Amino acid sequence: MAVATDIDPLTLALQPPPGETPQAREARLQQEQEAKKRSDLIDEELNRQRNAEKKSVKSVKLLLLGQSESGKSTTLKNFQLINSPKSFKAERTSWRAVVHLNVVRSIRLIIEALSEAEACASSTDTAGPDDPVYPELNPDLLALKMRLLPLQQVEMTLFGMLTHGAQFKHDAPDEGPNRAEIVVNSATPWKNAFSRLISNVRNSFEGPDVNESQDSREARQLLHACSEYMIRLWNDPIVKQVLKVHRLRLEDMAGFFLDSIERVSALSYEPTDDDILRARLKTIGVSEHQFSLKAGNMVPRNWIVYDVGGARSLRAAWVPYFDSMHAIIFLAPLSCFDQVLAEDDRVNRLEDSILLWKIIVSSPLLKNTNLILFLNKCDILRAKLASGQKFREYVTSYGDRPNDFENCSQYLKRKFSGIAKQYSPEPRAFYTYFTSVIDSQSTSDILGSVQDTLIRQDLGKNQLL
Ligand SMILES: Nc1nc2c(ncn2[C@@H]2O[C@H](COP(=O)(O)OP(=O)(O)OP(=O)(O)O)[C@@H](O)[C@H]2O)c(=O)[nH]1
């Protein structure tokens, strides 16, 4: 049975040993001093870490805005490519299916145009002066069209795999048959559907997908088997004429891979970074991407980038995010001066972008938010102007200025800056960049400078430190 004493065990343990010599006492005290020094150092380090953690939990929140197809999701992909390259690579297999869906969609649009040409040819109604006049389709072309019908099955399979149930759908039919495209609700983890099919996700892009599902493999084999027919169809001169009459410029559409059919339908195909940036998947819902970023010798920050759907019907979902954002990157595609909205063909895309920008800069909710303007798709603007497309035919206020990239892009930059000056509730600085966000190198430089600016300047001073 234990005997109770007045001395607590700790005091007892710390007492000098009985009969301690002066030398032993000195050595003990020195040891104790050193132990204390070590313990203080550890405490100091723990405190430093705790303080750093406290600071780093404050996240920098960035919202990507702009009309549909302006390049928001592509900008998000660039953020991923720079800040979490490993997860970007791990998603390659999912993007392969999207590239394949993009190819199959382009072929479907051609087939629909051919069907329309056939219907016109067999119609007994007298053609009006404004009716399209299609060339005659020869039997070889009709046979080719039949041979490509199995691609419908490929589309359904890929679609089913990505949806993994019900998260994907075709666009609303009222957008017209030529506009129908596959959308993903980005709030749902669609990429996981593929990750589950490939249990050895790590490095799966470096070797054959041993665990790929039967459906997925069959879809790829079918696409591969149709490769030659797809190439013949795309290169057929009558098809080119039909598409011209149909006013369908597939090469200007998002997710265009028809010039690379052989490569992307090869059985060993794995998407490159460039393919992933070009692959088109329309967003509905809001997707959120987080990463940790360190600028210079500052404490790492948690960044959250939000990507939203830009189609008209989806814009109401933006507003709840306005409140807590540190910065907005607004994407205005400069190349769209001659295009109309997919969701409303009475509205010019450039006008829609300008109107949206006006709404954003004049919003009282955003008066303290950093605004960054990406004047995007500069590569397409350059190519369009070089091919002789006349800017002033669509933007009459441009007048007689030269029809070149330098002048047109500067004109549009002045237009957007003027709106910001005129409509901001309070004077504000904002940053403007000319971008082509499918160019990962130049976009990486721009995003690097955006990140740096946000951390060091306004956010560093006012909100985050
Ligand atoms: N050539 C070129 N293509 C671009 C550029 N930016 C985006 N794209 C392509 O345009 C298409 C549409 O881009 P997304 O990033 O999906 O557009 P989004 O703004 O997210 O569109 P929603 O999700 O519908 O709101 C994709 O196929 C991109 O690869 C660019 O600067 N140049």
Ligand SMILES: [Mg+2]
């Ligand atoms: Mg998107």
